[in-house]
Amino acid sequence: MSQSNLILMIVLTAAVTYGLRISFIVAAGRYDLPPVVQKILTYAPPAVLFALITPAIIIRNGSADLSLGNARIIAGLIAIVIAWTTRNLFLTIILGMSVLWGLNYLGF
Amino acid sequence: MNKESRDEFMLGFKKLMPVLPAAIPFGMLMGVVAVDIGFWPSTAVLNSALVYAGTAQLAAMQLIGDGAGLPIIVLTVLVVNLRMMMYSAALAERFKNLNLRWKLLMCHVLTDQAYAFTWARYEEEPDLPLDRMKWYYMGSAAPLGVIWIISTSLGAWFGTRIPASWELDFAVPLMLIAMVVPNIRSLASLTAAVVSGFLSIAAADMPLNLGLVVAAVIGMLAGYFEEIWFHSDPAQRGEQT
Incomplete structure (x- = not known):
């Protein structure tokens, strides 16, 4: 852009x-806003953000890559577990990036 | 600003303090990522100053990286920030006697935190006069904006250009995960996330990134129907992202 x-x-x-x-x-x-619309909109954050997060992890070079060779899947899943259990923004980012770098280093 | 106002400002500021240390590296990373995808450092800072909404800014970054067009980006920011309208509605009655200039200023720094702290203060002291309340609000809201701009600047100007092999673009979905996952506390919001995530892949080939819109809308409806069909407890939700 x-x-x-x-x-x-x-x-x-x-x-x-x-x-x-x-x-x-x-x-x-x-x-x-009508109450039904308000209720539906309470689901906007998880729905919109996961529609951004999932392709950023799975789509590589223009197509879906669900193989083990896609290190982002493992790193992303670990980040989700860390975010869920610790609720810590920085731990999530740092460990997620570290797992990605580690797997890349190991040749995934 | 008399002593009473200053005390009230400080009270709000003290409430905000624990939030600030997390905002600094987050803002810096925002600056680094923005420059990485093509912003000038100055426009990266302009973005943080004018939009001033971390999650929405990140969503926009992700979409710019994906090559999405302006209409999709604006629509996504609108939906991600719809909760601001709910905060605005909740505070409108309380703030209705302020003059327009105060209202315009306060609205610019309205965030999840400012809303939550101000609401809590009113619960604590329902009869607090408005000319004290407005300073409490400012104390709990404005410093975060200042920190946000400073930390974005630091990241944008001093974050050295990072080699592509570091895959820094992956930090954007990681930040989004860190913002949204802790707020998924009901089966209904989990349903919304899973359905939307699955469809975003299935619909990835739609033109103009419309797959995002389709996935998000169906995901929201899935969450809603999960709630009304299976009676998951709405009181457990309280998501704010």
């Missing part, structure tokens, strides 16, 4: 985010 496109992206994503932040505080209580 070119630098001007990146700047356009910053402006647009910032506007959207700020719009959500000011939505009710500035335009107090003039509209509301």
Whole structure:
């Protein structure tokens, strides 16, 4: 992406985010989402983020790689277990990267 | 700013303090990753200053790396940040008598933490006057923004260019895992994550990264139906990512 496109992206994503932040505080209580929609949206974080995380781990060079040769699968699964048990942001990142580097070093 | 306001600001700041040490390396990594995928250091910092939402910024980084177009990126940021609208709704009644300038300023630094701390303060002291409350809010919100910008700058300018063999792009999904996985506390949100993750691979070949949208929407619906069909306890959820 070119630098001007990146700047356009910053402006647009910032506007959207700020719009959500000011939505009710500035335009107090003039509209509301239907409760069903609100309920469905509570699942937005796990759904959206896993739709980003999974391909970043599994898709290598344009196609799905589920073989043992894809070190990211093992590193990613270990990171998920660490995140789940420790809830520690840095341990998750550091151990996840270390496992990836270790497996690469061992020739996976 | 009188003494009472200053005390209130400090009270909020003290509440925020334990969060700050984690924000520094996170912000630095954000700066490093941004420069790695093509931001100038200055635009990387602009991103942190204007968007100021870690998870959404990371999601955007991942999509830029994938070669996605602007509409998908903006839509993803919108959905990831929808919870801000819920916080805004929850605080609107409390803040309605503030003047517009205060409201605009406070909204820019509205985060998961600022919302949680402010809400807790009101639970503690429901009759706290607004002109003290606004300083408490600022104390618990603004310093994190300052730290976020400084740490992104450090990463963007001083994170040396890292060789491709280090596979630094893998740090982005790892950070996303670290943000979202601890908040998966019900079978329904696990269902949303698994269904969406599976479909994101199955639909990976759709044009314009539309597979992401399809996977996320069906994942959300799967979570919702799991909840209403199998009565998993909604009170256990409380996700915030």
